[in-house]
Amino acid sequence: MQSFTEENYLKTIYNLASKQQGEVSTNALAEMTATKAASVTDMLRKLADKELIHYKKYQGVRLTEEGERLALQIIRRHRLWEVFLVQKLGFGWDEVHDMAEELEHIRSEELVVRLDTFLGHPQFDPHGDPIPTPTGQMPEMGYRKLSDAEAGEAVCLRAVMEHSTEFLQHLNHSSLTLGSIVTVSEINAFDKSVLVQIGNDRTVFVSYEVAKNLLVS
Amino acid sequence: MQSFTEENYLKTIYNLASKQQGEVSTNALAEMTATKAASVTDMLRKLADKELIHYKKYQGVRLTEEGERLALQIIRRHRLWEVFLVQKLGFGWDEVHDMAEELEHIRSEELVVRLDTFLGHPQFDPHGDPIPTPTGQMPEMGYRKLSDAEAGEAVCLRAVMEHSTEFLQHLNHSSLTLGSIVTVSEINAFDKSVLVQIGNDRTVFVSYEVAKNLLVS
DNA sequence: CTAAAAATTTAGGCTGGCCTAAATTTTTAT
DNA sequence: ATAAAAATTTAGGCCAGCCTAAATTTTTAG
Missing domain, CATH: 1.10.10.10 (Winged helix-like DNA-binding domain superfamily/Winged helix DNA-binding domain)
Structure with a gap:
């Protein structure tokens, strides 16, 4: 233990x-x-x-193998609790990290099993990170960074690589929501910032710093 | 802190x-x-x-006053988490004590507020204990012990004073469920054990040790 | 290739929460 | 009333997890 x-x-x-x-x-x-x-x-x-x-x-x-098994178990718990906090208690995705950080240490196998069932066996946490399986496999997603997309491409926002409150709130303000389809309309040659189009009406400026931390497919 | x-x-x-x-x-x-x-x-x-x-x-x-305020805050968290574990995750009332013992220490005011709302502002935990108010009042219930009831009385089982797994499982086996109305049909003069009638068909033997730990009204 | 810089480890020390053994205070029994 | 028993506190020590300062190893720059 x-x-x-x-x-x-x-x-x-x-x-x-x-x-x-x-x-x-x-x-x-x-x-x-x-x-x-x-x-x-x-x-x-x-x-x-x-x-x-x-x-x-x-x-x-x-x-070691055993160390990785344990790490994945803890990450699984963390991500399941994040889903709970957002989907069941209505917290914002920018508010849940610290609480999940504590909840992940609650010691009960059965609790995790039941929580998973209660949540409907979610595959991803609110930040788009995959939830490790009960047997300790981390699903491989094969996403790319938005900063690697080409002009003209249409991609789906899948996950964030940075979990800080500031970053997530910035995305909220920019209406960059996981699951959205966005079209890369322009890439600035000088600072690599990106203009993306969301839906038909809205165009949003995304700095390179931000684009590097957005995963798409 | x-x-x-x-x-x-x-x-x-x-x-x-x-x-x-x-x-x-x-x-x-x-x-x-x-x-x-x-x-x-x-x-x-x-x-x-x-x-x-x-x-x-x-x-x-x-x-002190401040100490009591903090104690009631912790007890409130403990009891709310017990409600969550039983009502939302389907644990038995005999299984939740240790988990709630850990969950009660999660540090977030907002979490407690939202959990309370999510659970529908419950008044009692699964053991019949009243849940302290957000402002730190412990509701006074004025229950009596079953061991203090008289022969012939009809009473409602309200709460348990002992939370051990063994005790709670014993109640499960005896079909002694919180909320049940039972009639005291006989009190043994020698060992103070009680015979109670549940519904119309079932009569259950309750030892003095058990009756002392059952609260009724 | 070597000297300076950076990274890492060792040595020694601190605090929180626990322990045992011994000392002290309170309670109980005669 | 007082001696024995019980309860409590003090003294001194242990371990986990952290720290600073000094020593050591590795990396990097010239």
Whole structure:
């Protein structure tokens, strides 16, 4: 049985690893967990002793199979609770992260099973992220970034890569909603910003910074 | 802001205080929190420093107004989550205590407000305990114990005073359900056990130990 | 290729919440 | 009234998870 803190490290290692290739660095973990590198090193020794990570000094870190299984279990819980908070309690997608961060640690297999059923076995959380299966598989979505689309293309907004309140509220203001079909009408050659058309009437300016964090298909 | 552990002490002090008059003892707290008396003393000093309890050495402990407000807030959360687990997720009333024990510590005012609305502003939890109001009032129910009823009386089962899985499962087996009207048909003079009639056909034996933990009106 | 910079680990220390053993206070029984 | 028993507190210590400062290793720049 892992502590709250150990679970957070596993989840964070998974999330960082999925954004790059190779090992995850101590510093990156320190930044994500809002602690210092020395504290991370302590915890890595502990997780390595429990065989939840592969760890060689100075060489970064990688989850073991068991570590990945646990990480995916925690991410599954997190995403299911986010669905609950948005769909059942009516929170905005920009409000639920911190609460889900706490709810994900509630220790009960049965609770997750029943929550999943109650929610109708959702496939995606409110940010478009796929919900890992009960057996610990992360569905591969094969989305592209909006910033990689070509002018003239019509694409569907599928997910966000950035979960901060500020980013999500910015999308709210721009009427950029998951599930919308948008047409890329113009790509600025200088700053790579994008003009997209939503429906027939509305044209929205999307900066490169934003477009890089929007996944489409 | 209180720690998880501090919240548990406040809740436990409230619960013990409501079952007796006067101050709550260190030993009683040690038993309820499954720790040792010395550890309780440590925590009492801390809570007294924060002015959440009135505490004089060797004299037992009592909540301050602020302490009681916090305790009732935690109890409110606990009972709302129990309603959620039973009514929305379909858990049995004998299965939800430990999960609610964790859920009650999730830190979000807004979450409690929305959960309450989602559940339709319930007045009682699945064990018949009243849910404290948002402003921190504990509704007074004025129930009696079944063990205090007289032969011939018809009473309604309202709540249980013991929340252990074993006790609740025993009630399940005996078809003693909250809301049922039962008639006390006989009180054994020797062991104070009770025979109650449920509906027209069924007669159930209720030991004094059980009758003492059933509240009726 | 090497020296400086960056990243990481080690050493030693802190706090919260727990423990045991010993000391102290209160209660109970004679 | 007082001695024994029970309850409580104090003293000192442990572990998890964090910290800073110093030491070490790796990476990078010239």
